[in-house]
Amino acid sequence: MDVSLPLILSIETAAGCGSVALTRGGVSNGRLIAEAAVHAETSHSRQLLGSVEWVMQAVGISWSDLDAIAVSIGPGSFTGLRIGLAAAKGIVFAAGKPLVCVPTLDAVALSCPLVDGPLWCVMDARKQEVYAACYGPKGQISPAEAVRPELLAEKIAPPAVIAGPGLAEYQHIFSRIAGLRFIPPALSSPSAAKIGFLAADKLERGERSDPAAAAPLYVRASEAEVNLKKNQPDSAAGRQS
Template sequence: MNILGFDTSTKAASVALLKDDTLVGEILINDKRTHSQKLMPMLESLFKLADITANDIDLLAVCIGPGSFTGLRIAMASVKAMAHAKDLKIVAVDSLESLAFNIADVDKKIIPILDAQGSKVYTASYKSEGSELIKLEEIEVLDIDDLLEKIEKNGEKTILLGEGVYKYREKIENNSLVSIPSPDKNISKASSVCAIALEKYRKNIDIHTHYDILPMYIRKSQAETQYEEKQRKMKEATDK
């Protein structure tokens, strides 16, 4: 089975191809260019280097968020278009489980964090049981100080990973219970999305069509928040 995976949930954009249990290839670019500039050239390069076409793909996998609102829409649009054209199923993988999978073989609690603007982070917690990644807490939005205080109260050795660690590195490094992995583990990867998708497909979990798959936003976008605030002020002015 050929699984094609996409992840544009963060600043890094990546595409990967998994054939059965073998990672055939992955292209990852982590720079300031927009995902719309990077994604299609990366996909074309992957197909060319792996000597395959879209007709060889059996299953699609996509990171549905939480993360960059614009980035999520770009990957989602690409996956939906391919699924519609080739009549393929899509496996949904969230960004936090994908990050946790990067270090799924450790004996510490695993807490991925992604920037949710302000002092907030998207987060969840996991642990490893053999080769299986177990979710301990569901995805939520927390203030970084509240999260670090929570770790202190639990008193458990913890790994924090993801793009959020760079924004709050100084605070994190002051916590003796917390460690940060190497840079390659802090990047969202389509290869992890593919690996998780394979297991989900075997268990018949989180499988969608291009009609029903949706991004996971958790919170409203800045544009939506600004629009609602504008509408509120307009209503207040009218009421006066």
């Protein structure tokens, strides 16, 4: 193994199954060293630091050996993203290592490297919506959005491929599209290892995130933000009266 390649500790908590991984190298030359994944029946916060400790101890890696800390930045579970980013920032400040933020749907797309047409990556956004983005051979070609699956289906035309954990809930809707090809959720879900490989490539290009400014990519407003906006007109009206 080429020790000159970046050694990355990565965290993925955007989806239901959170994971932590140690990887060396990027997409084309990377190797998975250790990974721990646990379905979040309990909160990510109760599992995450224990998983970090386990992967580090399992292969005898110390903080000084790491080249960077990577984290899945979203879209995904609001709570999961906050927990993952907070943990990554804490490690970054404690260990003095760079932070690299990676969009979660990029990790879904990485699961499907040989797709030669439009690739739609979807994750369950709840509230009867999915997070979705379209990728081509040279990368993302449409921004991530939160959309009802029925409306997304109207945008998709063969020869397209659809992948990601969002299919577990909504495949019955997308299966109505004649000629659409599917990659099962079990084979196309985000993982910390994929986040690590993508982060190594970003690090090699000099792309780092400012830990103080890094924030989750929510795509849509949180409940708190929605409620705040609902209350603002009433407050303004009260001030005018």
